[in-house]
Amino acid sequence: MMLIHCPGRGDELIPERRIHSLTNTDNGILMRIDCYCGRRHVVRTGRRAAQASNL
Numbered sequence: 001m002m003l004i005h006c007p008g009r010g011d012e013l014i015p016e017r018r019i020h021s022l023t024n025t026d027n028g029i030l031m032r033i034d035c036y037c038g039r040r041h042v043v044r045t046g047r048r049a050a051q052a053s054n055l
Contacts, residue, residue, distance in 0.1 A: 006041065014033055
């Protein structure tokens, strides 16, 4: 389970089976998640994402 923020529904607990894809980039990992609202959200995560947000 992971906690994401949905603009339409607020904070949502999402199970791993709702992950659509993972893409490794220079700025972190992009995780595309199928939300219960019907939209697909993109969440940036990983060590490099945390470093970029601290700048």
